[in-house]
Amino acid sequence: MEASLERREHYLNVSYGIKSWLLTTDHKRIALLYLATITLFFFVGGAFAVLMRLELITPKGDLVSAETYNKLFTMHGVMMIFFFLSPSVPATLGNFLVPMMIGARDLAFPRINLLSWYVFIFGGVLGLGAAAMGGVDTGWTFYTPYSSTYSNSAVVLTAVGAFFAGFSSILTGLNFIVTIHKMRAPGLQWFRLPLFIWAHYATSLIMILGTPVVAIAIVLVALERLFRIGIFDPNLGGDPVLFQHLFWFYSHPAVYIMILPAMGVISEIVACFSRRRVFGYRFVAFASLSIAVIGFLVWGHHMFVSGQSIYAGMVFSFLSFLVAVPSAVKVFNWMATMYKGAISYHTPMLYAFGFLGLFTVGGLTGLFLATLAVDVHVHDTYFIVAHFHYIMVGGTVMAYMGGIHFWWPKITGRLYPEAWGRFSALIVFLGFNLTFFPQFLLGYLGMPRRYHAYPEEFQVLNVMSSAGASILGIGYLIPMIYLIWSMRYGKPAGDNPWRATGLEWQTSSPPPTENFEETPLVTAPPYAYAKEEEEATVVH
Amino acid sequence: MWTDFPLFPERASTIAGGVDRLYFFLVAVGALFSIAIFITIFVFALRYRRRHEDQAAVPFHGSTTLEIVWSVIPLLITMVMFGWGASLYFQNSRAPDGAIEIYVVAKQWMWKLQHPEGAREINELHVPVGRPVRLIMTSQDVIHSFYIPAFRIKNDVLPNRFTTAWFEATKTGRYHLFCAEYCGTQHSGMGGSVVVMEPAEYEQWLSGGPVGESLAVAGERLFRRLGCTNCHSPETKGRTRGPLLGGLFGKPVPLLDGRIVTADEAYLRESILNPRAKVVAGYAPEMPTFQGQVTEENLVELIAYIKSLRR
């Protein structure tokens, strides 16, 4: 097997050299370019988090100055949201898998795909450049008038960086939508698509419909800083709350950009390692779409105490509860998929367990925040910080890690070391909860977020949180090391080590440049894991 | 340090109890579902673990009944959350009559608080226990947020606009006052405390402190100095160019364009800064804007003066 891996031509060895990577239009190589870059951004963002947690060990602001601290959480948020989590699953796993799962040779616009990576890199360079030039201190939310008039940090540079990251995600979303509509293999009807594809379709809708609005909001802030065209300037009678509307019109749906693809990953993993078709396939598929659509109607829940009309607040609260229902449907369907399954404890499945539990906690605490009277108290406290890390780190990052492990054999042709995988999944889970659970308590106690120094009675919980963060950091470093190691030394995986059913597993690992030797013909729904279904799925 | 280790915030206002009850309900629902889901994961993972490589799962693919059940039940639960949360919020957003009115002016990075009697404080607010207090808040620069955890209240404080909040303290003591909206370098230092006192003590504090003149008196002086009297003075009866302002506060005002608005603080503020936005029926839009000539504190004084005018 070892030998065959080298002899056979596949996308990794068709050509060598930097140029063959930087000018590639192969969606699989572009996915790896993205993987490398967002990993970098994750560790940069993580390093900022480490420094913050170190500062917060003591109540006094002694490690870094207040100014530095403000820059730390801003750049942590910007890096993590715009440059790591939003592109995480879609730009890496999505780029790699969307064409393969639908039996296409590439995305519809391969060169636009490459362009999207360059746009992303350009934005990232601006973001990092802003960090190098002293950083920004507005918070990742860029609220005016602080961002437009008062802050003297590199706001424009960072904002433009975020703008380009957004533009890159528009291009990705556009590519996915066209690809999914126009490039499906013969016989691959909509209800034969894997749920991963449904999730990415829903995500792409949000990318193209929401991102432009935050783009214009960012442009307006930049215009105000550069040319004093004060659209949000209160001195002219402009309304800073309007900026918040435009910002959250995108940034709430954006949280679903960050969770939907992760949900797609979980559907694939849970089905494969329970050897069951995903329970209630159609409901899960439609849940993705309805989350994407209803998700656009709830943005005002970030503004309950912002001076927004209380009536608008009530409308937004109501709609926020509606969006929870499809999420609940999904969780229940995954649980039902495991029922009477044949469950194995491979690393991806352990991450999926983690996802299910932590997403539930994060989502349910989201309901606390959608509840008006309670949000008045917990808004802008650590309760919020805990909520979104539970969903984004406990949910999305877990699913992302699970997905990377799940498709690692497909991507590299080699297996990662299973024991290490399980061990670090456990470390991540424990470290995570120790980091972020105390923050719920801190939040209800009233500790505001974005605080560089805090009253003494909050110290114990903060120390616990910082301790957890160091464990969590280790939990992320281990996979980083063994995954890189396995690219060279891992056991050859074979084409389909998990005996999974998706189209991507029906081709060799690593796949050839054009993905399939022959365009596959699909005749049955996905996830034919049960014995009697196995035969009828794919005919070549 | 390790002895003072609270896990739950103090409850010191009339609305705190209601918010906490709702919170406990949410915690109960949340815990119920989370624990149920954690246990189910464990049970399924153990009971249905794969015992040998080729084990096949029992195939079945879905059940519309189940889907309906687990959509409708969460929907009903969330509707309870919505109804409870929204009605409490609505109740809590209306201040009772007869509240003490305290003006809050926020700026990077301090709170300036002005009592109607004239006492001014910075980063510290003294209030009597058992009396509703209404805060009328504005900012001189960026957005801040007035937050007293023990009272479970919070509201953003915006430039060029009034927002309000209210509370009625139920327990004497000293509580944290935080700025909860990120406002720049010293955001975390922009705090202080609220001191809740027995009413008698409070009276004493009011008279004992460095009492300035009351807001309304200062406002009256300004009213003359800025020349408002030229157009709004009862002395020049008969030929005043602007409407008389006595008894105006709280009354409905018919406007030139047919709308009727209530003369609240926001309206008074707008009338001074942007008089053309709402022109009173029967008058010409002659009043000049005073934007740029009056500070936030001046405005507060002018408004307190106009509010103090009786018919």
Added chain:
Amino acid sequence: MSTSTNPVLPAHHFDDLQQQHEAAQLGMWVFLITEIMFFGGLFAAYTVYRSSYHQAFGAASRHLDITLGTFNTVVLIGSSLTMALAVHAAQRGRRRAIIGFLIATILLGAVFLGVKAFEYTHKFHEHLVPGHGFQFPDAALARPAELYFGLYFAMTGMHALHMIIGIGILLVMIRLAARGRFSAEHYSPIEVTGLYWHFVDIVWIFLFPLLYLIERHQ
């Protein structure tokens, strides 16, 4: 999108020209709805402020030159017509006509931008550009009027930027057409460019009444 050197063969990852054509068209439409939302943010800001400051908006609007605005509207719609004719020519595979109509479109676009530039300089001399030097005759309305002009420059500026990009694309199309890349079977780049150009026209169709025609009767 026209990856292949031989114009009649589809790019390697498409099955046939039909699929490629449909993909290009859908792609452009999807891109255009992102553009709708992009301008949508500006329209939202406009709606909010116009509803709060209708007087000031009316007064400020009367400082715009309605003749130039109307003239530009006619010019831009005219350029849409020539663009549509270019697509028509492409569908018939008439290379010379394509190039001619594209050049006409560019010229009309350039006229539009020229007039716009003239209007901008005029505003500059009248001190109606937001910022330190802003002056408005009616002092009581000066601040919201500044807001209006902020929106005016942001909206027309973004629109002009889109036109400049459009002209760049048109130039590329002329080059490709001159090299004989298009035929009656393969013309989707031209068609897709046309979609973009018409979209920019539509934005102006809304900007014109919203910015120039507020309360002209006073």
Added chain:
Amino acid sequence: MNQPGHIVPLRVYFTIFGALMVFTALTVWVAYHDLGNFNIVAAMTIAVAKATLVVLYFMHVRYASRLIWVVVSAGLVWLVILLSLTMSDYLTRFAAV
């Protein structure tokens, strides 16, 4: 959206252009009449009519597949969501509690 696409007769393009010119004149003319709140309604109605003509004929949506129709309407629906929910705040912000 068939290949090669539907070819619209030239006459249609010129008719549409003429209609757009008429609408332009109309919108300027109507702006000089005081119709109160109806001015903005008239201006927007005319603009929507013009945009519809451009979309249907110049952009060929009239002859396009269902999918394109869906895409175009999605764009409009989302624009309406943005405007209406934002205005829901501003229109009720100062209503009495």
